[in-house]
Amino acid sequence: MNKFKHLFQLLKDRPEPSISPKQPTDLPAGDRRSFLRNSALGGLSMGMLLDGKVEQEMEFLTQKVQKASKPSDLKITDLRVAHLVGVPFGSPIIRIDTNQGLVGWGEVRDGASPNYALMLKSRLLGKNPCNVEKVFKEIKQFGNHSRAAGGVCGVEMALWDLAGKAYGVPVYQMLGGKYRDFVRLYADTPEGKTYEEFAQNMAKRRDQGYTFLKMDFGIGMLADQKDALVGAKQWSVRQQWNDREPGKFGNYANTKHPFTRIQVTKKGLDQLVEHVGRVREIVGYETPLAADHFGHFDVNTAIQIGQAMEPFRLAWLEDMVPWFYTDQWKQISDAITTPTLTGEDIYLKEEFIKLIDARAIDMIHPDLASSGGILETKKIGDYAEEKGIPMAMHFAGSPISMMANVHCAAATENFVALEHHGVDVAGWEDIVTGLKPIADKGFVRVPDKPGLGVELNEEVAKRYLKKDTPWFAPTDSWNSRDSNDREWS
Known part of the structure; x- marks a missing residue:
């Protein structure tokens, strides 16, 4: 009985994991906790085969629980680009990395410079990409009409990609759902x-x-x-x-x-x-x-x-x-x-x-x-x-x-x-x-x-990489901010 009490306490104290796409995201938060605990307990018959080694039993029981993504703690750690051409025009691809291993993809508009995105890196590092609108409002001053908007828009795409992955839902669902399939x-x-x-x-x-x-x-x-x-x-x-x-x-x-x-x-x-x-x-x-x-x-x-x-x-x-x-x-x-x-x-x-x-x-x-x-x-x-x-x-x-x-x-x-x-x-x-x-x-x-x-x-x-350009090379030279961005006094 002591082993079971210890096991139940470990399950009770374990932080709530992020919901993966295959888990029931339509349940209330409390019911989701119950579901996850019950799912873990459903494997007790297998877990008990580990001869009373409680920590190993816990590792076995929770091996399929997604541990990498906790949206509230997600942070941007890097931004890199690869400049593709002939797709059909020039299209710099943005990759945003995070502290939890999630990667977000975006794209600078055709015919625009990758630098429109790279200049934003120092404004993004350490930010939570799930706060899409908040981050967008902080960087939108660096966009303008036509190709000059390419960096801001490409980053915004990548933020939505990350937010959707963190919460396990497609982007359209976060916009209010879809009108068409x-x-x-x-x-x-x-x-x-x-x-x-x-x-x-x-x-x-x-x-x-x-x-x-x-x-x-x-x-x-x-x-x-x-x-x-x-x-x-x-x-x-x-x-x-x-x-x-x-x-x-x-x-x-x-x-x-x-x-x-x-x-x-x-x-x-x-x-x-x-x-x-x-x-x-x-x-x-x-x-x-x-x-x-x-x-x-x-x-x-x-x-x-x-x-x-x-x-x-x-x-x-x-x-x-x-x-x-x-x-x-x-x-x-x-x-x-x-x-x-x-x-x-x-x-x-x-x-x-x-x-x-x-x-x-x-x-x-x-x-x-x-x-x-x-x-x-x-x-x-x-x-x-x-x-x-x-x-x-x-x-x-x-x-x-x-x-x-x-x-x-x-x-x-x-x-x-x-x-x-x-x-x-x-x-x-x-x-x-x-x-x-x-x-x-x-x-x-x-x-x-x-x-x-x-x-x-x-x-x-x-195969589409622009000649003599790097493939998602480090961009440390864009890490530091060198201006005050506030638009009001």
Whole structure:
């Protein structure tokens, strides 16, 4: 009897372990304690075989109890990065380590510097990653619009991954639960040199199961066409993204749309109409078809192009002018019936709120790796939902960032579709483990595993490592803070 009394006392005094995914997390705290004790006692018949050695019996009885993660004591001990390229663009992967062996994965937005994340390390060390919103509020001052938000957003993804793993639940559950089990994807489609080749590419997308497509067209297509454009000869209109092309009037890629003064002629509009019309014939009208990458021109030309496209019932016209021209967006939206959309470069909810309250756009389009991360993007979506505005989501990164998007999309009511730029990247899905396939017939099944639901497959991911860069090398030079971060006096 003394041995049993000793054993019961050890069980009684043992600290409550963290709940693993296979344990009943829906029980009240007191019932969970009873469950764990009863589960341990259920093995007494085996434990007693250890010939009265109580400490060994306790070790045997509790060998399957998770001891590593106690959320209240979880602390960040390190942050490192590995810069992947070709997935489909450059995507620095963040790894956050903790004192309990849990690892959180995040991702800096495509095309952004890993330093945007590394500079945050000194603000993270020693913090409990489960306090996601508190930590986010402390670091969000170091983000800004577009790629400058990449570090803050990537860290926020990794914090949610850690919090989910610590509590044994998927991220969407911590956001209030899910509205859907599957997240719809939309895919860009390579155009091809001929319409026949384009038709083959579209057929390939249909065979892959995609039910929502996007195409690119704009004034770059008219660059060599006689009398199609006014005022374009001195600009490199084909170089919408190449900011190293100087041009005679300046850098076209870095000149805001209204300041190029390029116009489209009737002949140019007719050629765009013919092109989109043929694409629509190939796609058919059953499949939603969105459009992007029109070029740099003023609000008047945007309205002309928008009105010309109305017969084709496009799903949306994206980023026709920069997102911060709220009044111009309202001019465009009021003048055409095709839905308008912007937002992939906006950081935080405040600028989305301005566009929504002004009824300047018909849909919002945050990129979670720029908009503030998982929770901020859900807040953006929730605000838009209250105003009757749908949300599509921009994404062009690795499966790590995709899964952050998937959890947010699952938990947001007004979500429509998530972009997938890595459809044609060989081996893209193998960069992570835990979910296979990721994209299945144009949808992603929302995972029920803790955190983001995937782990980095280091063997495969190393194939995409940027040349002459280290693989999660030590980052001790970023350990110390060298400024006062307080934003008020």
